[in-house]
Amino acid sequence: MTEISFELDGEQVTTNVDPKTPLREVLRDEFGKKGVKSSCDSGRCGVCTVHLDGDAVKSCLVLAPKADGRTVTTIEGLAGETDDLHDVQQAFLDKFATQCGYCIPGMIMTAVDYLEDGEYSGERAEIESALKGNVCRCTGYEKIVDAVEEVANSRS
Amino acid sequence: MTEYLKPVDRESARRYLDEHRDSAKIVAGGQSLSLLLRQGLLDPDVMIDISDVDEFSGIETGPDRVSIGAVTTYEQLESHPVSSTVETLGDSVDVIADRQVRTAGTIGGAISHADPSLDIVPPLLCLDATVRIGSVDGERTVPLEEFHDGYMAADLAQNELVEGITFDGSASDWESNYAKHSRVSGGWATVGIASRVRTTDDRDAFTDVRIAAAAVGDTAVRLSSVEDALIGEPTDRETVADAASNATADIDPLDDLSGSAEYKKHLARTLVERSINRTVDRTGGVR
């Protein structure tokens, strides 16, 4: 077993893992972060996307020891200490971007990374490209892009 | 239980690998390795995570050499000026997977994985890139073209790892491109074609031509039949279309879920033509 310690949604945590375990399993099973969804098991669908030191990664493709000494943020910690929603979460609500909802945590984590990673144009084609690693099987893409576009425009 | 080692310098990375050899697996970004572990295709006793080794990280540009460390991520390459100066590299990184995979996936991990469909390989073949390989015995270099010596196979001994890749990126009179077709945006290439050319000053004729293809056989390959048909020839669309029809001489695609061999041959001809024309356009276009 390998001991790993990291900051998870604002809290310092430590656990022992088989190093072959993906971070997703540790987040869901060890720390109850069921907001991190689980689906395709092949890195295609993006529902398990979290931030590692602020960058969006697919937690099913990140070996758990890679989190050691770093900061992991899930959808559950995105809004921080406040009871309010993060502005990207709020925009998804306002634009009716949520259908069944299963892809939304990953979708939002990727969108936040895109919006916080320096320069963006906010053009729809660029947003679509930024989100291409996240699949919505309700095919609600138009509303999802509407939501991200709204935040892009309101922030710039 | 698997042991997870995290060397912080080149010496210890080489030493750990030498101690554990085939019972060890190198971990870079883990983007391909995670899948192999999950599918039960691998169960190493030791994993050696080299992503914190400084000597393997980053991009160095000298007057005539560009050197990319093995654990440099696609994302780092994408945001480095070399992706604009050597356009085929920038074009390629732009169409690899998605931002999450590009944040974690590394150049060295890709090259070691040796999948014939990797998008980064054809541009590097057009740059005559050299792979830097390390072990406790020191460093050796191998041309990338020889490094991939079979389907998913790389010329690496049990105690050797890829430490970086080097090419000459100085010549500013070259133009280049990467053209890819995949079934879904961000998906693996059905076929991918890189081209890199130099023309006479008046842009009338090709003086140097490099073309390479991904997903057309056991390894990515240079398309010398197309290259030979273009050197010294005019840069017009018709000449390019004729030369592109030679592409099938150098490739041996498989029938698989991404398409039939026949379809991929057709696609290769089309993408060769498209990629060369785009490259010619970047030189300022046909006069």
Ligand SMILES: Cc1cc2nc3c(=O)[nH]c(=O)nc-3n(C[C@H](O)[C@H](O)[C@H](O)COP(=O)(O)OP(=O)(O)OC[C@H]3O[C@@H](n4cnc5c(N)ncnc54)[C@H](O)[C@@H]3O)c2cc1C
């Ligand atoms: C969902 C998804 C989509 C993808 N789409 C594309 C695509 O469109 N185009 C494309 O080109 N690629 C694509 N890829 C593949 C991607 O390019 C590779 O997964 C990635 O680059 C591998 O790098 P890594 O650092 O993650 O390697 P790892 O997964 O860490 O390693 C891969 C293999 O190489 C070995 N290894 C790693 N580094 C070294 C080294 N320095 N020396 C010796 N051995 C080493 C490992 O032991 C392992 O066997 C995709 C991957 C995923 C998961």
